[in-house]
Amino acid sequence: MTIPRRSALLLPVALGMAGAAQAQTQNQTGPAGRWPTQPVRIIVPAPGGGGTADTLARIFAQEMEKRVNQRVLIDNRGGANGNIGALAGARAAPDGYTILWSWAGTLATGPALYKDLPFDPEKDFEPVVLIGNVPNVLVVNKELGIRTLEQFGAYARANPGAINFGSTGNGSSMHLAGELYKSLTGTQMTHVPYTAPAAGVTDLLSGRIQAMFNLITGVVGQVKAGAVTPIAVLDDRRSPQLPDVPTTAELGMPGLVFGTWFGLFLPKGSDPAFVQRLNTLANEILNDPEAKARFEQSGMATLGGPPQRLATFLHEEIGRHAALVRASGARNE
Template identity: 75%
Template sequence: MTVTRRATLMALAAGTAHAQGAAEPWPSRPVRIIVPAPGGNGTADTLARIFAQELEKRLTQRVLVENRGGANGNIGAVAGARAAPDGYTILWSWAGTLATNPALYRALPFDPVRDFEPVVLIGNVPNLLVVNRQLGITTLEQFTAYARANPGAINFGSTGNGSSMHLAGELFKSLTGAEMTHVPYTGPAGASTDLLSGRIQAMFNLVTGAAPQVRSGEVVPIAILSDRRAGQLPDVPTTAELGMPALVFGTWFALLLPKGAEPGLVARVNALANEVLADPVAKARLEAAGMDVLGGTPERLATHLREEIARHAILVRASGAQID
């Protein structure tokens, strides 16, 4: 066999192998889900791990959760954006990183619209307005009237400037004209402790964080900031029920692929995600962890993301919060 003929055959063989590799069905190796939060028992990590376990049941490969915490989710989001768009790295992210950070940071190291292919809106964990028992208030009408009649008398705590707890309070202020003082904490524990002691009077806590205190009777639940009741606290009315349908706020979660992912791949991941969300067992697990399950098309997430970026920008500007 001549050198030329041997080289030609080797080239053909390599080309065939490449074509076969390119045609391998997804996934042919483990899939990584990046979660831009520390591991542990936090809401984001807990929900992501439930979803990953349920997704893995429907695949022939492992689904691994990789925690990339830091900078309000920016570090993990950047890692997700810079990954190869081949479906083996999926970003699990949420409202704070994707919708609040564009307005909160002067120079964001990623663009939530330009750098990703939207896959699916997973669900939402609503905020819940709770108050100190000594305040003597039990309804949204009473709370609104008191806050309006007593400017500055209500101090509401949050986990920091620009957090969902902070922006939920800013939304309440903008809708009611009430004057309240925001008190930022470095985490939910400090705010919750001060709420129980009366140092602050209210919190717009996530339902996942507030539910244990509500069940124990330590705080008074006023309203779920949603148009649907929370599975963890089914007896607490929603703001929509109580005549304030615009007072809706929560931390929604979404799946995204790096920009450039093929439409067929996006459709495949979307279909699998919706299959998980429609499964009674998987849905029950997510709801038990505090999530209102949503789902839908990539287009639904794309529209939701654009609308939320605009809404959060208004609230961030009103609050004056900014991170250099």
């Protein structure tokens, strides 16, 4: 039988469409297409009980459950500044059912802070998506009488070493934010590490220390109660939790941007289809208005994007944090 010319011209297109449809069907019935068919575990390298990382991870898990019709379980693995949990994530089976929820301190600061880190943040994980960022905010004791970033700088320059700023330990977000301020302004301040944020806030209220570069989530209550004076949010956009507090970018210090960012990772060797499927799902959650509002109410500005965005960002952050750790002289063995 002779095929008419028009049909002959259209035949390759039809065959191509049929092949694409078949491939799509195969993908939908393949491992990533069916995923998940059983509960999914998210390792959070922090204790449970309402800390920033745990709270945000649980919001994500709840939103994920709505969309995949499977349980999404939080597996808290606290200890060693997140290293225990991150190592568990690196050693998990790359089958799409174990996800690591981790952040700047463990993956960007850790390589410079620890001599023998038991995992490589860039080589042992498949980056999935950059979830979001919780910025630091500079707050001072009310009795200091300082209200602006300019006044804070003038006081620090006039009184070298007189400002004691608290943090949750060497290499913590609060510590490195203070070190970044010192490096940008050439001022001298004294770092006072604490084992828990609440202890530092207590001493800030009493005047035993004069300042903190705390995460917004750790001091928003005291700011709203008028117990401490907020100076600036270390970001380039205002926080929904503290909309009346200016950002460092607004105040002429665009380089003074610091916070704790969060990302999703799969173990190295995971099927790229799993990475893409989870990335698509995560971006759907981060762009959902209701989910976005839940994250923002908990202090995090959502980000999202393709896996490569997280890979590039992580590489840059490792270099940035290494420079700050070197400048501070901090070291954990």
